[in-house]
């Protein structure tokens with residue numbers, strides 16, 4: 001889809017503002033961050049290149065925080081479905097901390 005869809009976050013319990021949730025966007029991608037010896041942590045990135053540090057470097061976020069990533073608007077947003085249902089299911093699956101995976 002090309003039209004950003006803004007949703008009310010009231011029902012999702014995040015805020016009373018109208019926001020776009022990056023976790024529900026097709027450009028929000030999961031990637032491993034290697035720790036060595038087959039161990040890794042999970043990070044998320046915006047493959048549309050919208051998450052930047054002040055000096056222009058790409059910014060990635062810890063996976064367990066992904067449900068918190070929201071913005072007022074984004075011209076690259078492509079939703080993956082009903083955001084409230086998606087976020088509710090996602091919150092039930094997300095780890096509660098920056099966990100390690102692998103061996």
Ligand code: SF4
Pocket residue numbers: 020021022023025026027028045046047048049050051071074075076077078
């Ligand atoms: S394209 Fe926009 S809405 Fe999608 S993940 Fe990137 S910043 Fe978030």
